[in-house]
Amino acid sequence: MDKNQRNKQTALRLWSLLDRDPAAALSMLEHLSHWQGPEPFGRMNTAAEVTETVFAPLREAIPDLARETHILMGGQSSAHESGEGDGAWWVAGTGYYTGGAAKPAFGIPATGHDLRIRWGEFLCFDAGGAIIRAQTIWDFVDWFDQIGLPVLPAPRGAAHVYPAPTAYDGVLTGHQNLDETRQTLAFGRNFIFGGLNSFDENDLSSMGMARFFHPNVKWYGPGGIGACMSLKEFEVYHQQPWLIAFPDRKVMHLESLFAEDRLLAASGPMGVVGSHGGTYLGHAATGSPIEVSGLDFWLRTGGQFTENWVFVDMVHLFAQMGVDLFARMHAQVNT
Numbered sequence: 001m002d003k004n005q006r007n008k009q010t011a012l013r014l015w016s017l018l019d020r021d022p023a024a025a026l027s028m029l030e031h032l033s034h035w036q037g038p039e040p041f042g043r044m045n046t047a048a049e050v051t052e053t054v055f056a057p058l059r060e061a062i063p064d065l066a067r068e069t070h071i072l073m074g075g076q077s078s079a080h081e082s083g084e085g086d087g088a089w090w091v092a093g094t095g096y097y098t099g100g101a102a103k104p105a106f107g108i109p110a111t112g113h114d115l116r117i118r119w120g121e122f123l124c125f126d127a128g129g130a131i132i133r134a135q136t137i138w139d140f141v142d143w144f145d146q147i148g149l150p151v152l153p154a155p156r157g158a159a160h161v162y163p164a165p166t167a168y169d170g171v172l173t174g175h176q177n178l179d180e181t182r183q184t185l186a187f188g189r190n191f192i193f194g195g196l197n198s199f200d201e202n203d204l205s206s207m208g209m210a211r212f213f214h215p216n217v218k219w220y221g222p223g224g225i226g227a228c229m230s231l232k233e234f235e236v237y238h239q240q241p242w243l244i245a246f247p248d249r250k251v252m253h254l255e256s257l258f259a260e261d262r263l264l265a266a267s268g269p270m271g272v273v274g275s276h277g278g279t280y281l282g283h284a285a286t287g288s289p290i291e292v293s294g295l296d297f298w299l300r301t302g303g304q305f306t307e308n309w310v311f312v313d314m315v316h317l318f319a320q321m322g323v324d325l326f327a328r329m330h331a332q333v334n335t
Helices: 003-020 022-029 047-061 140-146 178-195 231-245 314-319 325-333
Strands: 034-036 066-076 089-100 114-125 131-138 213-220 250-253 256-260 263-275 289-301 304-312
Touching (some): 003 022, 003 066, 003 089, 003 114, 022 047, 066 256, 066 263, 089 256, 089 263, 089 289, 114 140, 114 289, 114 304, 131 263, 131 289, 140 314, 140 325, 178 263, 178 289, 289 314, 314 325
Parallel strands (some): 034 131
Antiparallel strands (some): 066 089, 089 114, 114 131, 250 263, 289 304
16 A cells, blocks of 8 residues: 555544544554644644544534545645655545534533534654644634624625535545646646735736636635635635735745645645735734635646635634634623
């Protein structure tokens, strides 16, 4: 079995253990040295800290917790703009946790609502197949919305449950087409280090997004932003507000960028850096430097991306602008 196939099977076993009995996953994480979680967790350095602080409380709060996996993929990373170095092996997945909260979790009240909690996770492996680094994001803002405790203005995009890839099995448990993988990675590098970093601060067309995104692209954004059902909606509902708020932002410090068949994935706790130069989701410019912790999955169909699953740690982003979204949620609970 090659490294990629081995690593994907390891990821599936890990997630199964974390869902059933997080303590049982400790042996699979004994080499973990860096786990980047969503705010309010942040960075942790030991498996015991991660399982006891994050996954065990989730399992305890939601007794019928079940994981839906919409995408599973792996590959060797090419995350440096130069195209040199890197070469680390990664596995990434995304989908939903489902279940009903029987007790509070992380200060979030149990309201009796059936939950669909969006998750994304990237795992880095050493040459021997041990998990050494990870990044996880849960969509807390959407979770707050589901239980009637919104912390941001209503999203301009559509708020709903996002689907698995359309007409494509995104759970890539088997070997995939190497030619398709190479094409996807080359296309993705051109998109990220070319298009996304080429905004001239005057005209959206300077980014050339129409070259990369199909006119009917489905862009599935985080809570607070929502989903965009076309390139035009993407430009109006997300891209314009984002570029006004963070006009100098750059994709700078990706931890991973890899492809498998027609899927592309990227991660980074500070994958985008910039400054808060304009109003964003009702919050006036602060001038503060910002780092965007995010995860992305794209599906390439022919010569364009047709779907994009996007995670942004919105709690972390707003904290850098002086706004505590968990405090906003708690304030509603206490009124």
